[in-house]
Amino acid sequence: DGGITQSPKYLFRKEGQNVTLSCEQNLNHDAMYWYRQDPGQGLRLIYYSQIVNDFQKGDIAEGYSVSREKKESFPLTVTSAQKNPTAFYLCASSMGTVTNYQPQHFGDGTRLSIL
Amino acid sequence: GQQLNQSPQSMFIQEGEDVSMNCTSSSIFNTWLWYKQDPGEGPVLLIALYKAGELTSNGRLTAQFGITRKDSFLNISASIPSDVGIYFCAGLTSSGNTPLVFGKGTRLSVIA
Numbered sequence: 001d002g003g004i005t006q007s008p009k010y011l012f013r014k015e016g017q018n019v020t021l022s023c024e025q026n027l028n029h030d031a032m033y034w035y036r037q038d039p040g041q042g043l044r045l046i047y048y049s050q051i052v053n054d055f056q057k058g059d060i061a062e063g064y065s066v067s068r069e070k071k072e073s074f075p076l077t078v079t080s081a082q083k084n085p086t087a088f089y090l091c092a093s094s095m096g097t098v099t100n101y102q103p104q105h106f107g108d109g110t111r112l113s114i115l
Numbered sequence: 116g117q118q119l120n121q122s123p124q125s126m127f128i129q130e131g132e133d134v135s136m137n138c139t140s141s142s143i144f145n146t147w148l149w150y151k152q153d154p155g156e157g158p159v160l161l162i163a164l165y166k167a168g169e170l171t172s173n174g175r176l177t178a179q180f181g182i183t184r185k186d187s188f189l190n191i192s193a194s195i196p197s198d199v200g201i202y203f204c205a206g207l208t209s210s211g212n213t214p215l216v217f218g219k220g221t222r223l224s225v226i227a
Contacts, residue, residue, distance in 0.1 A: 004157075006157075033214060041219065042203065042217050042218060042219035042220050043158075043203070043217045045214050048214050050213075058214065088155075090157050090158070092157075096213070101146070101165075103146070103148050103160055103163050103215075104148075104160075104205075104215055105160065106150075106157030106158050106159070107157050108155075108156050108157045109155070109156065109157050111155075
C-alpha cells in the first residue's frame, strides 16, 4: 500500500542530544513537509522540500535541520538548540503538478519527549 | 503570515445532531481542504474543494468552497460517536507544492 511512514512512534531525548525523526513515502510525491503540533494547538510548519536536494524554512525552523537526498525520504533532526522539543511531529507529502494535484497526506506522527 | 480563523474552537453535541464549522480568511485561496485528526494519529483528508462555490459530499460530510474564495464550511449530519476528533481546515493560495495554511482546529465531542 502507498503511504507515509514515520518512525519511531515514540522517541525520548536527553538534554543536549540531537535526535533524528524518519519520514519515508512511496507515493511518488515531489513535496514533503514537517509540522510540529503542541497540545491544543494547530499545525506549525518547520521545513518543507519541493524537490530533491532543496528545502525551505517554515515558520518555526530554529533548532531543527533537514535533508532531502532522496525523493522518498525527508528526515528531521531536532538539535540541542531546540529548547522546547517536546511535541508531536507530523510529516506530510503532496503532488502539485498542474494536471495532477494530490493534497497533503500525513504520516501517523512521532511523539518526542524529553527525559 | 497568513492565517485561517476556524470556529468554533470546540463543541459538544448529542449523538444524532448535525454539526457545522467554518473557516474564514482575509486572503483568497485556490483550494480548501478539510482534515480530521484522531488522538495520537496524523490528520486524514476528508474533502478537497477546488472551485469557488463548489459543494462536495463525502458520506455524512458536506463542505463548500465560499464564492468569495475567502471561506469554507464543513457540515456533519447525524453525528455518531466515531466523529469525535479534531477537524482542521487548510487552504492553498498558489501552486500545489507550496505549504498549506492551517486553521487551529475544531475539537468535536459527541455525547452518546
